[in-house]
Amino acid sequence: MIDALMPSQTRSLRNLVVRQRTEAASAPAQVPLPAPAPVAVAASAAPAAPANTTPGEAPSLALAIQFEPNSSRVRPASGAVLGSLVAAMQSPELKASRFIIEGHADGRGAAEHNLRLSQERADEVRLYLVALGVHPSRLRAVGKGASAPVRPGEPAAAENRRVRVVTVE
Template sequence: MRRFVILSLVLGGLVSTAPAQVPTPSADQMVQQLKAPVRTRSLRNLNVEATEAEAVRPSLSLLIQFDFNSARVSPQSQQALVTLSQALQSPELVRSRFAVEGHTDAKGRDDYNLQLSAQRAQAVVRVLKAHGVAEERLLPAGKGATELANREDPLAAENRRVRIVNLD
């Protein structure tokens, strides 16, 4: 079975997605993807509101494989999660909190997909915790098929993913 990784970099509301068959990024690449941008504010305007670019949070989407109809992370995805745990423990990210979002494709019932995606997000949190990431820094959430990566093909593999979002 091949390992697929999808990197999503969001800047100014635009989403750029790399090809589906890409080797797992390195921990350094993950750190760069997840680092919060440096925010500057104008002193001329004391009533500052968040701009659209500030509202977008750095994120990384990984196609993590699970056993069929299960929240058990497959052995093929263990190394990607080990690399992610190293990135999350880097000096640049060690003080940040992250949402761990489980996503499914649109096959199956919505309520079932939502429950399964939540279980899978929690399974990823358990693996990251086992590799030294403090659990209180990770907020698991199931999204089901509500935020498809590929809206053109709701059953596409890239919709079945785990997305890591920097909350800080």
């Protein structure tokens, strides 16, 4: 995850999938969640979509963050992925970087509704990251609606509902 978000032109790791390891000794450190938080860290992680692969674009990583249907509430199953993202953002390699948290929606529903929902989801992920220790000045939330689908031929595809983290150099 760190390599995918590194602001460098020589990154070699471009297609990253985040998975929790099954061996206790190799499991990533769990980031504790503050007690009054709206979501809980779960035992399983949702996979990440491939990182951006277009030369010249800012480093980014699309995460499969799960939300309640038609809601900005993060499902507990996404806690481990968000915990891993916080750990990457707090690493020495990324500690000075800033990020844009983009919320994306599928093409179902009215464009205005999708834009509002994607902004609310990006805001919710930003709040989660701040609650786990990322300084708020390093994060900006932006809703994109259904304007940039991963699968344009299938507007309702689940892959179009995602959160993308973009490194700002």
